[in-house]
Amino acid sequence: MSERAGQWFTLRWRDDTVELLDQRRLPGEEHYLELTTVEDLAQAIECLAIRGAPAIGCAAAMGVALGAVRSAASDVGALIEELEAQVFPRLERTRPTAVNLFWALDRMRELIGRLTAAPGSDLDSLRRALVEEAQRILEQDRENCRALGRAGASLVPDGACILTHCNAGALATGGYGTALGVVRAAVEAGRSVSVLADETRPLLQGARLTAWELQRDSIPVTVCTDGMAGYLMQRGEVDLVVVGADRIAANGDVANKIGTYGVAVLAREHGIPFYVAAPRSTIDLALPGGEAIPIEERGREEIARIGEHVILPDGVGVRQPAFDVTPARFVTAIVTERGVIRSPFEEALRGLF
DSSP: OOTTTOSOOSEEEETTEEEEEOGGGTTTOOOEEEEOSHHHHHHHHHTTSSOSHHHHHHHHHHHHHHHHHTOOOSSHHHHHHHIIIIIHHHHHTSOSSOHHHHHHHHHHHHHHHHHHHSTTOOHHHHHHHHHHHHHHHHHHHHHHHHHHHHHHHTTOOTTOEEEEOSOOBGGGSSSSBSHHHHHHHHHHTTOOOEEEEEOOTTTTHIIIIIHHHHHHTTOOEEEEOGGGHHHHHHTTOOOEEEEOOSEEETTSOEEEETTHHHHHHHHHHTTOOEEEEOOGGGEETTSSSGGGSOOOBOOTHHHHEETTEEOSOTTOOOOOBSEEEEOGGGOSEEEETTEEEOSSHHHHHHHTO
């Protein structure tokens, strides 16, 4: 939740249920889903009821906790077998690009390993520990976003117009945001800023979600179509670009919502700083470069329709890569909760860990 908005939340654990704001219905309706099964949660991730790499990680951790507390297993061994055979694999299949998903699941696995290695582990204490760990991951994500925002605010001059792509705000995280966390922190530091939000086809996360968040926080925001960014840069109407990330490879290559690479190339052409804001959980040191990042391909309907309106002739195919990869050479700096790092990224990213 944006601390300034104060009336809504992205997701939370309550009474052995995961509650989350259904982002498919925004901005028209604030509707919360109450999820009681792992399958319901997995489907919510897949259909983008919840999205954004850090938020997906938080949701995945809650999915493990949900599987544990809703399980009929009668002993620790049976519960672990069920989690490994059913819960972890189902959640791992939801969104392949967002590394925070796998980071969170690994963290829950590590907790299970530590607890079961200790003498006297019992079923109830394991279930409680998994719920507490999922809630801890959510709260730590909020804290990391606030720290990231404070670090990134130093890059934002007073009076700046900031271009964003997709939504990397409170809705994409446990709260506060990554790219929008930088915006919020700059405002809280007393700077006068405005945001130019790419609409972000095909699902319009910039128009529907970024604009909704910023309007709620009384931060000036204007929406442009994706194809307008270059023209507005050419006219001198953009001072810097700040985007989020779904995975950052060891060399600093960045996977983010499709269209980000084009924005980065345009920013380089016009001499505009291009910043990536992401917590350490988005950094994947196991992948040497962006060519190894798995890119999710989504279905035809997201392009063929806008709402209930069909915009493509029947039988016409589509390409639907959900993400693209921006090479590190186009990235001015990466902003994390540990501070701002610049090229050469490989050594600097390793240093974060």
